[in-house]
Amino acid sequence: GSPPAVAAFRWSVLPSQDFAGISQSPSLSRSAGPDLMLDQQEQSCHWIDCSATYSSQEELVRHIEKVHIDQRKGEEFACFWTGCSKAFSRLENLKIHLRSHTGEKPYICQHPGCMKAFSNSSDRAKHQRTHLDTVRQHMHSPHQLL
Structure with missing residues (x-):
């Protein structure tokens, strides 16, 4: 195998989506596609x-x-990003909202070859249905061979 230093270096430069987007959970990973910049x-x-x-x-x-x-503790979780005045009743919702400011997109499309990434799981799920719709269209195409 490789010397440990080389293997560790190789591991550290690979963003999570290089593993075919296998992870279902969000992480503090780089965004896929053009957002990588x-x-x-x-x-x-x-x-x-x-x-x-x-x-x-x-x-x-x-x-x-x-x-x-x-x-932070309390009943309201406000965003104090400059120019933003949104507030949430749940801490988790504030964390999700902050992705609109940071550009973080931890939810990567699971479809092979698709590098799209999203800031929340529901947008990813909505997008992934477009891949299913494409498959269904091909299955019911009138241009099938006889």
């Missing part, structure tokens, strides 16, 4: 009174969750 640019936190900057989307998301979100 987002993770290679400097990422800034625009939470009110915060100007932290990170070299990757993954680091930015981790910062927001640890510093701005997970410390």
Whole structure:
């Protein structure tokens, strides 16, 4: 096999979708397709009174969750991203909403060869049905061989 350092390096540079999108659960992974470029640019936190900057989307998301979100208690979870005034009754809904600011798309289409990614599981599920519709159209096509 490879020396451990080489194997570890190879592992660290492979984004999660290189494994055919097998994972069903969200992760702090890079987005697929054209959105991959987002993770290679400097990422800034625009939470009110915060100007932290990170070299990757993954680091930015981790910062927001640890510093701005997970410390909070209460009955209302408000977004304090500059220019945003949305509030949620559940912490999880605030975390999902924050993806609209960070561009995080952890839900990758499971269809082989499709590299589309989504910020929430319901949008991914809706998209994946388009692959099923395409298969059904081919099955019921009047152009079948006799």
